Amino acid sequence: MEILIRTYRPEDENPFKQSIAQLQEYERGFGIDMLPGDEMADAWFRYTIEETKQKGGEIYVAEVDNRAVGFMSLRVEPSSAEEDLYCKPATSVFVYDLHISPGFRGNGIGKRLLSKADEYAVKRNIPYIKLQVFAGNTHGRAVYQALGYQEVAVTMVKQITN
Numbered sequence: 442m443e444i445l446i447r448t449y450r451p452e453d454e455n456p457f458k459q460s461i462a463q464l465q466e467y468e469r470g471f472g473i474d475m476l477p478g479d480e481m482a483d484a485w486f487r488y489t490i491e492e493t494k495q496k497g498g499e500i501y502v503a504e505v506d507n508r509a510v511g512f513m514s515l516r517v518e519p520s521s522a523e524e525d526l527y528c529k530p531a532t533s534v535f536v537y538d539l540h541i542s543p544g545f546r547g548n549g550i551g552k553r554l555l556s557k558a559d560e561y562a563v564k565r566n567i568p569y570i571k572l573q574v575f576a577g578n579t580h581g582r583a584v585y586q587a588l589g590y591q592e593v594a595v596t597m598v599k600q601i602t603n
Contacts, residue, residue, distance in 0.1 A: 442505055446553050449500035449512075456509040457500075458482045461489075464540040471575040473598065489514050489538065498534075501557045503541065503550045511541040513554040515561055518571070533569035534562045555588055 449457070462478030465485075469475045493500055496516035503511030514537045520530045536558055541550045558570050574581045576595065586592075 442548060444548070444550055444553055445504040446557055447502055447504060449502055453502055453509050453512075454486070457502075457512050458486045460509075460512050460540045460542065461485050461538070463542070464538065467540075468575060471577045474600065492516060492537075498537075499561060501554055503545075503554055505545060505550075510545040511550045511554060512538060513540075513558065514538045515558055517565070517567065531569055532567050533571045534558055534565075534567050536570065536572035539572070551584060552588065555585075 459482070462482040465475060465478035465481055469477070489500070492498070493514055493516055496518065498514060498516035500512065500514045502509050503513075516535050516537055517532060518535045519532050520528065524530075536555070539551060539554060541554075562568075562570050570590075572585065572590070573596075574585060576582075582592075
């Protein structure tokens with residue numbers, strides 16, 4: 442299987458929206474009250490395109506046999522005001538979305554996409570790459586850790602019902 446990693450093109454819009462919806466459906470399984478993928482994909486797509494442009498980012502596409510089978514969006518983020526209180530200020534590349542179509546997982550596509558994030562950061566002399574992953578996504582966490590990512594903080598959520 443030959444995997445091509447390239448930048449996003451306008452004709453990738455529909456597969457990207459489908460990927461967003463699939464990712465949302467997967468993430469809904471982690472117990473948070475999230476919208477169904479088909480209800481939020483268009484808005485998230487528009488948001489991602491705009492934020493990626495505004496924050497000097499890039500969207501990469503993994504292609505197999507001329508078919509888009511994975512996506513990753515990156516954005517350049519300054520450290521937060523809060524982080525600047527306890528860390529040396531440092532810009533980072535933030536991986537906002539990373540999704541591989543179900544039939545193509547386990548073939549190294551995610552690793553290839555994340556390698557592009559590394560290249561992106563090195564080319565811009567940005568010292569960190571950050572991402573968030575659901576605590577229940579044990580496979581994703583294991584992949585990220587194998588690639589050198591470290592867990593730094595854990596966000597905890599408590600749902601209050603009335």
